Amino acid sequence: MKSLTKKQSAILKYVLGTLQGEGYSPTYEEIAKNFKLRSKATVAEHLATLEAKGYLKLPGGRGGALQPINAALNISRAVLVPLAGLITAGKPIDTDAAADSNEAIAVPADLVADPANTYVLKVRGQSMVNEGILDGDLVIVQRNPSPKNGDVVVALLDNAYATLKKFYREQNRIRLQPANAAMQPIYAKDPLIQGVVRGIIRKFQTT
Amino acid sequence: MKSLTKKQSAILKYVLGTLQGEGYSPTYEEIAKNFKLRSKATVAEHLATLEAKGYLKLPGGRGGALQPINAALNISRAVLVPLAGLITAGKPIDTDAAADSNEAIAVPADLVADPANTYVLKVRGQSMVNEGILDGDLVIVQRNPSPKNGDVVVALLDNAYATLKKFYREQNRIRLQPANAAMQPIYAKDPLIQGVVRGIIRKFQTT
């Protein structure tokens, strides 16, 4: 990634800032005003160099007007994802807990590939510490019928007992491997795969 | 996800707002009135664009009476936080790694109390698995000179060697307790507290 000059960096920060904070991309005039420039051409030049260096994606279309700028980096917004329930290893998933208080969690958009099919489970208990998942963690789960090898999945053993494991398809069985390599894997013929884990968020209370 | 123009963003915000506040979706005329538009056609145009960009789901094409608009996605506040460097337990924090590529991470706003004094460190190595922190995790850190007891802090032992531990002030020393209660605490007289950990984000690659 090529390095930027001071001015370029400032403009990039401003663009990404409004894109993120306000929710829309600034117009050239707004940028110009913000930096006390009197010509939009100058702004265009800066943005062109930023694009050339790979920091921004200007809308491809020719000609034009008012075309929102897409950030190249993962600068998209956060998505509100419903909190679907509590997951405790070895127990059924408790969907009732969050049913009434249909809470929604803000999740960075780059953790969410398919917003319509994504939900959040809150982890209860210490039983997954060996997978690096602690009590109170939020796991972002995407409903997905066909996980790839190596994906972390929410699996229901015997159709009820929840567990978070790495998924591997073998000859005629499925291996569920704990993230901690020292632990023994579980083998199952036909576990019910609830979804694929895309990310984890841990919040510490603000004292 | 395509980004929006100023007007589009404003209208989206309004629609989602009344949806959440009032419980039903506003009529086209209400929207028009709110934005001082004299034609419903303009509103229809805007909503069509919003739908095309994937921010709204308009009621199924059939003719029409006032049916609620379903928000497919919600914009919500996330904050752009700079990626300040790499943290490897037992080693100095590597700030150079991210110095030039001033990358920024979208973090849910509720993990960030003070945006100006918050930054992100990327964890390197397996040495903190016992604290439930894996290689590649992102820790959200708030600069804070005075951590409270029980806060997870980024501490620099001997002014250089980084570690993530729970912070407890005792009589005439400071106890740094691993998150895993089974492990032995570290005692130090005057560790340099780099900041307080507010949250952790773990991303799994989308295969």
Added chain:
DNA sequence: AACGATAACCGAACAAAAACCGAACGTCAA
């Protein structure tokens, strides 16, 4: 100090997208 290269800047003219309008139309529920 002189040179060249690159970054930063300017203003005007232009075309196309975005934003807007009014009126007529169809549909549904009360």
Added chain:
DNA sequence: TTGACGTTCGGTTTTTGTTCGGTTATCGTT
């Protein structure tokens, strides 16, 4: 049948990014 509502159609106005031909700073090198 009567509204209230969303939809469609034809425009017009406004906003905005692009382009072009330049001028000034800035910086490293000779």
